[in-house]
Amino acid sequence: MELQWALLVLGFFLLSTESHGCGVGYIKKNTNCTDEDECETPSLCGENSQCVNTHGSYxxxxxxxxxxxxxxxxxxxxxxxxxxxxxxxxxPACPSDLVCVNTIGSYNCTNCPKGFIRDPKLNSSCKDIDECKDPDVCGTNADCKNLPGSFICECHTGYSNYSNNQSKCTDIDECKDPDVCGTNADCKNHIGSFICECHKGYSNYGNNQSKCTEMNCDEFKIESDMQGKLKDILTLLRDSCESLRDTGVGRQTGEQLLEILITSTDYLLSDGNIADSETLSQFLDAVENSMHLIGPQLKAPVTRMETHNTFAEVAVRRGQAPPSGCVTLSTDSALFNTSWETVVGKSYPGFGFVALVSYKDMESSSDQFHTISRERSDDRERNITYQLNSKVVTAVVSNPETKQLSEPVTLIFTHEQERAESEGVGYSCVYWNEAEGAWSGRGCEEAWSNSTHTACSCSHLSSFAVLMALYPIQESFELVLITRVGLVLSLLCLFLCILTFRFCRSIQGTRNSIHLHLSVCLFIADLVFLCGISSTHDQVGCAIVAGLLHFFFLSAFCWMLLEGVQLYRMVVLVFHTTLKHLYMYAAGYGVPLAIVIISAISYPRGYGTDRHCWLSLEFMWSFFAPVCIIVVLNSLFFIITVWKLAEKFSSLNPDLSKLRNIRGFTVTAVAQLCVLGGMWVFGCFLFQEEGTQVVLYLFTILNSLQGALIFIMHCLLSKQVREEYCKLISRICSDKEKKYSDFSTNQSSNSQRPLRSDQSTAESKI
Known part of the structure; x- marks a missing residue:
């Protein structure tokens, strides 16, 4: 039954297909189905392709x-x-000697460019041919350098291929150029080279391809008064010079000669026997001539040597063409800058050198500064002292004409003492004038200067240094007048204070004793200051004056500290508020004495300067350190005292009279500390070289007022002292009136009753 149904459906399908049309890929013509040709549609398959039709498809x-x-x-x-x-x-698409080159839809076979060959690993590329693998391509007189597709032959020195870079190199006959060796030598050509054989009396210092210069060995002349070591150096250099002049070969190399020169120079400087002008001229001249002999013989481009007292740096350049550009040499104390054009000059013998030599511990006497003093007309009448403030350096170049350079050279010196240029200090760039045996400033100018360096611009070459001029600061008449009048006023007031504190009975006590010793210390300090602060001509006496000032000013601050301690005890303690005199003397005089003794033993040169009999600037800490400590401690005591006073005033039953007295004492003590402490705020700058006139005036005024202010605060403002002054004045006045009245009475009695004189005398006595 199922099979029948299947056959029925299939038959129905076939009948329906035949009745509606043709299958895929076919079209109906009339009543028949024929094949459709899809390839008739253009570009159906696209580029590089073809369409092929089939039955029912394509x-x-x-x-x-x-x-x-x-x-x-x-x-x-x-x-x-x-x-x-x-x-x-x-x-392979191409033969082995061709290169395959692909194209769209095909390929070509072509040859590689010249100098390239097909790469067997890559059929489509060419690789460079390394012609330099052939050792004979350039020969033995050139270096072969491969290039992409080619090569060149770089000839050795002395050979040439005359612009044909791919040919072998042949020897150049340099002697065809008459200027190659100059007129003072004979040129001899060699394979790949040449030499200049100097005529007698000429030398090229072992540089056989350089021009020859005249050898003047008389520069190393030996004077009869020269030192033994200097004679030995000149003898050695003269022998080497003569050997170069006669044979063309020195007895020592340039490096050996430089080492001998530096070592011998170090020995001479350490011996300290070249301070006089004549010996110094001989020494510096010998060094300069030696560098002219040694410099051309050095092989390295830059040579540096250093010993304990000497430092040298030499730069050398060689070649057919003169060097150009800047050249800079430096030692531990100076920097030298110039150009190779200046170093070489107008004539270039085939080499050039520049040398810088620095000397340590070289001293100069005062007579070596007379030339610089003459050059400065405004300094003739002033008491100016000069000293070297840099190491001495010698600058040498191969240029024989250095008296007037075409362009100036620059030297930058490091100062030995770091002091800024100010009203009292000036810097000069100087050179050693051998003709006058002194330092001179002609031809050298100061470009710029600061506290650590000075730059000099010089139009000639020699031995140079930086000279420091110390100008004495002239104190004005007004300042001297204020100082002397003020100190006299201060001494007078302090003397009255001493009399008052000593003999005024109503104010006797511990605090009065402190004021007495404070006044005594300030009186002695001001007296010593007035009489001896400028006694710098006597070094020992100046040191004693500085020591006394150090002691008594410190002692004054110590007694002020004791006053702060006493006020603190009066407020805080109820009983035993007095200080024992032994303790006060130990603190007021013993502590300053110990500080001065320790300071004098540790650094005795700190007492006394060139301008004042006071502590030196680097030693000022021995005074200001204790003063700062005392001021800080006293300030703490006063703060605590004022705080305690405020508490007591706010209590229920304060002893007003006693507290008011202590308050008055505290106010005067604080004012006293401000006067003396403020004075030394300016006093710390008084004795510096850079101290200004304003600081001098402030210090002088405060120093002058301290005695008067102490007299006003502790005497005139004290009610008890004023009462004692009034009693004293009244007593003096009453005694004068009594004497006058007695004298008048006697005169009148004698005139009226001359016969009763015995009786009247008896009555008066009764």
Whole structure:
């Protein structure tokens, strides 16, 4: 039954298909179904392909040289034709001597460019031919350098291929150029080189391809008064010079000669026997001449040597063409800057050198500064002292004409003492004038200067240094007048204070004793200051004055500290508020004495300066350190005292009279500390070289007022002292009136009753 139904359905399907149309890929013509030619549609398969029609369908196939992906594709399968790279096939597409070049759908076989060859590993590329693998391509007189597709032959010195870079090099006959050795030598050509054989009396210092210069060995002349070591150096250099002049070969190399010179110079400087002008001239001249002999013989481009007292740096350049550009040499204390054009000069013998030599511990006497003093007309009448503030350096170049350079050279010196240029200090750039045996400033100018360095611009070469001029600061008449009048006023007031504290009975006590010793210390300090602060002509006496000032000013601050301690005890303690005199003397005089003794033993040169009999600047800490400590401690005591006073004033039953007295004492003590402490705020700058006139005036005024202010605060503002002054004045006045009245009475009695004189005398006595 099921089979019958299946056959029925199949028959129905066939009948329906035949009745409605043709199958896929066919079209109906008349009553018949025929094949449809899909390839009639243009660009159905795309580029590089062809369409092939089949019964009821079609497919696309690629042209030759293209690969179908996927094979036999149709438009519905989205295939394409890809170019085949025939040059990468396993079977070579081209002969071995050609290179395969792929094209779209095909390939070409071509030759490699000149200088290239086909790479067997890569059929489609050419690789460079390394011609330099052939050792004979350039020969032995050149270096072969390979280039892409070519090569060049770089000739050795003395050979040439005359602009044909791919040919072998042949020897150059340098002697054809008459200027190659100059007129003072004979040129001899060698294979790849040449030499200049100097005439007698000339030398090229062992540089056989340089021009020859005249050898003047008389520069190393030996004077009869020269030191033994200096004679030995000159003898050695003279022998080497003569050997170069006669044979062209020195007895020592340049490096050996430089080491001998530096070592001998170090010995001479350490011996300390070249301070006089004549010996110094001989020494510096010998060094300069030695560098002219040694410099051309050095082989290295830069040579440096250093000993304990000497430092040298030499730069050398050689070649057919003169060097150009800047050249800078430096030692531990100076920097020298110039140009190679200045070093070489107008004539270039085939080499050039520049040398800088620095000397340590070189001293100069005062007579060596007379030339610089003459050059400064405004300094003739002033008491100016000079001293070297840099190491002395010698600058030498191969240029024989250095008296007037075409362009100035620059030297930058490091100061030995770091002091800024100010009203009292000036710097000068000087050179050693051998003709006058002194330092001179002609031809050298100061470019700029600061506290650590000075730059000099000089139009000639020699031995140079930086000279420091110390100008004495002239104190004005007004300042001297204020100082002397103020100190006299201060001494007078302090003397009145001493009398008052000593003999005024109503104020006797511990605090009065402190004021007495404070006044005594300030009185002695001001007296010593007035009489001896400028006694710098006597070094020992000046040191004693400085020591006394150090002691008594410190003692004054110590007694002020004791006053602060006493006020603190009066407020805080109820009983035993007095200080024992032994303790006060130990603190007021013993502590300053110990500080002065320790300071004098540790640094005795700190007492006394060139301008004042006071502590030196680097030693000022021995005074200001204790003063700062005392001021800080006293300030703490006063703060605590004022705080305690405020508490007591706020209590219920304060002893007002006693507290008011203590308050008054505290106010005067604080004012006293401000006067003396403020004075030394300016006093710390008084004795510096850079101290200004304003600071001098402030210090002088405060120093002058301290005695008067102490007299006003502790005497005139004290009610008890004023009462004692009034009593004293009244007593003096009453005694004068009594004497006058007695004298008048006696005169009148004698005139009226001359016969009763015995009786009247008896009555008066009764």
């Amino acid at each position: 497919y696309c196939t690629c042209n030759e040289g293209f690969l179908s992906i996927p094979p036999n594709f149709t438009a519905s399968t989205a295939g394409e034709c890809v170019d085949i790279n025939e040059c990468f096939d396993k079977t």
